[in-house]
Amino acid sequence: MHIVITGGAGFLGQRLLARLLERGELDGQAIRRLTLIDQVEPQVPTATDVEIVPLAMDITAPRALDALLAERPTVIYHLAAVVSSAAEGDLDLGMRVNFDATRALLEGCRHHALAETRLIMASSVAAYGGDLPDILDDMTALQPQNSYGTQKAMCELLINDYGRRGLVDGRVLRLPTITIRPGRPNAAASSFASSILREPLNGEEATCPVPTDLALFVMSPGRVIEALIHGAEVPRTDWAPFRAFMLPGITVTVAEMLEALGEVAGEEAVSRVRHEPDEAITAIVSNWPARFDTAKARRLGFEGDRNLREIIEAFIRERS
Amino acid sequence: MHIVITGGAGFLGQRLLARLLERGELDGQAIRRLTLIDQVEPQVPTATDVEIVPLAMDITAPRALDALLAERPTVIYHLAAVVSSAAEGDLDLGMRVNFDATRALLEGCRHHALAETRLIMASSVAAYGGDLPDILDDMTALQPQNSYGTQKAMCELLINDYGRRGLVDGRVLRLPTITIRPGRPNAAASSFASSILREPLNGEEATCPVPTDLALFVMSPGRVIEALIHGAEVPRTDWAPFRAFMLPGITVTVAEMLEALGEVAGEEAVSRVRHEPDEAITAIVSNWPARFDTAKARRLGFEGDRNLREIIEAFIRERS
Ligand SMILES: NC(=O)c1ccc[n+]([C@@H]2O[C@H](COP(=O)([O-])OP(=O)(O)OC[C@H]3O[C@@H](n4cnc5c(N)ncnc54)[C@H](O)[C@@H]3O)[C@@H](O)[C@H]2O)c1
Ligand SMILES: NC(=O)c1ccc[n+]([C@@H]2O[C@H](COP(=O)([O-])OP(=O)(O)OC[C@H]3O[C@@H](n4cnc5c(N)ncnc54)[C@H](O)[C@@H]3O)[C@@H](O)[C@H]2O)c1
Numbered sequence: 001m002h003i004v005i006t007g008g009a010g011f012l013g014q015r016l017l018a019r020l021l022e023r024g025e026l027d028g029q030a031i032r033r034l035t036l037i038d039q040v041e042p043q044v045p046t047a048t049d050v051e052i053v054p055l056a057m058d059i060t061a062p063r064a065l066d067a068l069l070a071e072r073p074t075v076i077y078h079l080a081a082v083v084s085s086a087a088e089g090d091l092d093l094g095m096r097v098n099f100d101a102t103r104a105l106l107e108g109c110r111h112h113a114l115a116e117t118r119l120i121m122a123s124s125v126a127a128y129g130g131d132l133p134d135i136l137d138d139m140t141a142l143q144p145q146n147s148y149g150t151q152k153a154m155c156e157l158l159i160n161d162y163g164r165r166g167l168v169d170g171r172v173l174r175l176p177t178i179t180i181r182p183g184r185p186n187a188a189a190s191s192f193a194s195s196i197l198r199e200p201l202n203g204e205e206a207t208c209p210v211p212t213d214l215a216l217f218v219m220s221p222g223r224v225i226e227a228l229i230h231g232a233e234v235p236r237t238d239w240a241p242f243r244a245f246m247l248p249g250i251t252v253t254v255a256e257m258l259e260a261l262g263e264v265a266g267e268e269a270v271s272r273v274r275h276e277p278d279e280a281i282t283a284i285v286s287n288w289p290a291r292f293d294t295a296k297a298r299r300l301g302f303e304g305d306r307n308l309r310e311i312i313e314a315f316i317r318e319r320s
Numbered sequence: 321m322h323i324v325i326t327g328g329a330g331f332l333g334q335r336l337l338a339r340l341l342e343r344g345e346l347d348g349q350a351i352r353r354l355t356l357i358d359q360v361e362p363q364v365p366t367a368t369d370v371e372i373v374p375l376a377m378d379i380t381a382p383r384a385l386d387a388l389l390a391e392r393p394t395v396i397y398h399l400a401a402v403v404s405s406a407a408e409g410d411l412d413l414g415m416r417v418n419f420d421a422t423r424a425l426l427e428g429c430r431h432h433a434l435a436e437t438r439l440i441m442a443s444s445v446a447a448y449g450g451d452l453p454d455i456l457d458d459m460t461a462l463q464p465q466n467s468y469g470t471q472k473a474m475c476e477l478l479i480n481d482y483g484r485r486g487l488v489d490g491r492v493l494r495l496p497t498i499t500i501r502p503g504r505p506n507a508a509a510s511s512f513a514s515s516i517l518r519e520p521l522n523g524e525e526a527t528c529p530v531p532t533d534l535a536l537f538v539m540s541p542g543r544v545i546e547a548l549i550h551g552a553e554v555p556r557t558d559w560a561p562f563r564a565f566m567l568p569g570i571t572v573t574v575a576e577m578l579e580a581l582g583e584v585a586g587e588e589a590v591s592r593v594r595h596e597p598d599e600a601i602t603a604i605v606s607n608w609p610a611r612f613d614t615a616k617a618r619r620l621g622f623e624g625d626r627n628l629r630e631i632i633e634a635f636i637r638e639r640s
Contacts, residue, residue: 091485130561131459139453141461143480143562150481154474160463161470165411241450242463 001029002073006059006105007080008036009043011181012122012224016077019225021048026075027233035068038080059101069108075232078105078121085187087148098151103158109168116169119159120231123174123244125217127153128289137293138245145287156244163243169236173227173302176219176249177288180315189284193218196254197261197312200269201319209278212255215290219249219304220311222318227302234300248294248304260308264316321349322393326379326425327400328356329363331501332442332544336397339545341368346395347553355388358400379421389428395552398425398441405507407468418471423478429488436489439479440551443494443564445537447473448609457613458565465607476564483563489556493547493622496539496569497608500635509604513538516574517581517632520589521639529598532575535610539569539624540631542638547622554620568614568624580628584636 003020007013013036020031033051036042041056057064059080080101087094102121109117127150128136130143142153156172163170181194185206192209193216199206219227227247262270294302305311323340327333333356340351353371356362361376377384379400400421407414422441429437447470448456450463462473476492483490501514505526512529513536519526539547547567582590614624625631 133459139451139461139463141459141562142477143459144477145484145561147481147485150477154477157462157464157470157473157477161467164465165467241465242461 001026001031001075002033002035002071003031004035004037004068004073004076006037006065006076006078006101008054009038009040010079011183012221012228013038013042013077013079015221015225016079016228017042017044017052019229021045021050021052023229024050026229029074035073037065037068059105060096063104063108064101065105065108066111069112069114072112072114073117075118075120076105076109077228078102078119081122082148083188084124084126084146084148087151088146091147094147094151098148099154102155106158106162106168106170110162114168115166118169118171118232118236120171120173120228121155121159122228123152123156123172124149125174125176125246125249125288127156127174129287132289135291135293136246136289138242138296160243163239164241170243171231171234171239172244173231174244174246175224175227176217176247178221178224179216179218180311181221182315182319189281192281193257196273197257198315200261200272201265201312201316204272206273208254208258208273208275209281210254210285211277211282212258212275213253214282214286215251215253216285216288217249217251217290217292218311219247220314222314223303223305230300230302238300245296246292246294247302248297249292250304250307251291252308257308260312264309264312321346321351321395322353322355322391323351324355324357324388324393324396326357326385326396326398326421328374329358329360330399331503332541332548333358333362333397333399335541335545336399336548337362337364337372339549341365341370341372343549344370346549349394355393357385357388379425380416383424383428384421385425385428389432389434392432392434393437395438395440396425396429397548398422398439401442402468403508404444404446404466404468407471408466411467414467414471418468419474422475426478426482426488426490430482434488435486438489438491438552438556440491440493440548441475441479442548443472443476443492444469445494445496445566445569445608447476447494449607452609455611455613456566456609458562458616480563483559484561490563491551491554491559492564493551493617494564494566495544495547496537496567498541498544499536499538500631501541502635502639509601512601513577516593517577518635520581520592521585521632521636524592526593528574528578528593528595529601530574530605531597531602532578532595533573534602534606535571535573536605536608537569537571537610537612538631539567540634542634543623543625550620550622558620565616566612566614567622568617569612570624570627571611572628577628580632584629584632 035053042054044052127142129145144150159170362374364372447462449465464470479490
């Protein structure tokens with residue numbers, strides 16, 4: 001089969017590539033070809049028996065994906081996106097990349113009659129907002145309070161409708177906050193969710209800008225990648241009536257994160273976290289939902305992390 | 321003030337025009353000008369002290385509304401739409417009229433810096449779908465099972481986001497099933513909801529295609545128009561955090577509709593309704609939600625009909 005990954009140079013795109021190559025197959029079919037698309041040419045490994053094609057391409061360009069869709073890929077992972085702060089800072093950019101490019105991709109699939117192609121998109125917990133209940137479930141409204149979440153929610157609706165009409169096999173997974181992301185702290189409000197574990201594990205100092213009783217809904221990068229794989233393997237009919245839902249993250253407080261850090265890496269690691277409350281960050285993240293009943297995802301066989309210890313141990317294993 | 325009505329030749333557009341002229345003011349300001357836009361030139365009354373401008377115009381044409389927006393209208397009622405069956409039959413048409421034209425209108429407001437202009441759109445109960453709870457509320461997800469509902473839900477998200485960003489004063493009202501619509505039965509699955517009352521009241525026969533225990537969520541045309549008026553008068557800040565919600569319809573069964581018909585017009589009227597179960601229609605309408613807790617609409621002062629009797633009596637009064 002031929003798999004396309006948009007956003008193939010990104011964090012999840014690169015990890016998904018590695019995992020697909022490791023597996024060699026998806027849904028019981030050998031992977032013959034992998035096309036990775038990104039603004040910058042994605043890095044790809046050299047020697048393997050899979051044909052890997054990296055493409056530098058702006059997916060917002062007119063008919064950008066047309067030649068590729070004409071080759072009738074079996075699975076498309078649509079991961080290209082501008083993140084939350086960029087979409088908030090530039091409405092046009094966010095609409096173009098996060099919404100219009102998704103619509104163009106759907107139209108491309110329709111035009112090339114790719115009714116059987118599995119189109120898998122990553123949505124986000126940022127699509128939730130408004131007067132949320134304590135525990136969200138599969139029927140909780142998406143009332144986003146940011147443009148990124150708005151664009152993701154609009155894509156969900158459109159992918160669901162194209163899927164319902166049989167124009168493509170559309171599938172959307174809403175991702176929890178991902179921890180532990182490798183790399184450096186960044187400007188994202190959620191940066192601390194990785195930072196307060198990653199930096200101490202690397203022997204460095206970290207800053208915790210939120211109260212320790214703050215709860216988050218998290219998933220490890222490894223589990224997210226497994227969910228993307230599983231998302232291509234669940235039968236099409238199981239996705240109806242609405243082809244988007246939340247993945248089974250786990251609810252953890254910052255205190256529990258630090259406790260697990262201590263268990264795995266000792267109290268010295270925990271002492272590397274300085275507590276410097278930041279009201280702006282706290283105000284943003286305390287509106288994020290932290291408790292979900294993810295019944296649909298579980299019914300369809302998606303699996304979350306078992307606990308924080310497992311998340312931390314996986315990070316240490318993968319780092320080495 | 322200058323009020324624009326898109327879809328001004330339509331059922332609600334014409335009634336809204338009549339009501340606005342009757343009132344002469346909106347939100348305490350005298351109405352000086354009314355612009356009605358539709359594919360076909362809207363009918364407008366001749367003599368009055370308000371300047372009424374009917375415009376024949378396709379709102380999907382590029383920059384269709386540009387000249388009008390340059391005049392900085394105070395309130396825009398965006399009622400132009402292709403209905404459910406047309407949007408289902410022609411995806412491109414539905415996307416163009418129901419979604420792209422709304423987006424263009426939002427962009428036009430942004431371009432002309434109409435941050436204070438109230439943009440009021442009519443959404444629909446058709447935006448609901450999926451595994452709905454018995455009683456829906458303001459946090460029930462929109463998981464539409466038709467393209468019309470999908471397009472309306474996408475407009476809600478976009479209007480909310482432009483409103484949140486302060487680019488326009490965006491407001492969306494989700495309308496219940498409207499009964500009693502004047503006119504003739506049509507191809508809509510909901511046609512019977514008006515037909516089984518209207519035809520007997522007019523001394524004609526009607527067909528009821530659904531079981532009498534079927535429940536519907538309904539609102540009279542008069543109350544819908546009052547809601548559109550009130551929608552321009554509620555303070556802007558009251559609409560946050562999500563600028564779209566369901567109007568307070570009332571839940572009625574077909575049996576209750578026929579009972580009220582008997583009370584107002586006698587048993588002879590009821591006997592004009594023939595019961596001819598239609599499985600196709602029953603299948604469609606039994607998925608429509610019938611019970612809502614419309615807390616937000618009620619908190620903002622929107623009012624529903626008191627009962628079926630009132631709905632029927634209003635129809636008789638307006639007919640004469
Ligand atoms: N918890 C969450 O809510 C959450 C977390 C992570 C990711 N996501 C979603 O998962 C997906 C992947 O996330 P990630 O962490 O790998 O992000 P990332 O930023 O690392 O990767 C996204 C990639 O898209 C590319 N891209 C942006 N605009 C493009 C364009 N016009 N043309 C081509 N490529 C373009 C970027 O260059 C980048 O490499 C995204 O859709 C993101 O929104 C959601
Ligand atoms: N219960 C419900 O769910 C419900 C009920 C009624 C109305 N609504 C919504 O309320 C609004 C008004 O409904 P209505 O009953 O008056 O419908 P209607 O069909 O009578 O009026 C809609 C008008 O829009 C016009 N129109 C369509 N495409 C156009 C275009 N490209 N350019 C210009 N004009 C165009 C049509 O000519 C028509 O006159 C619609 O947005 C509809 O979706 C929802």
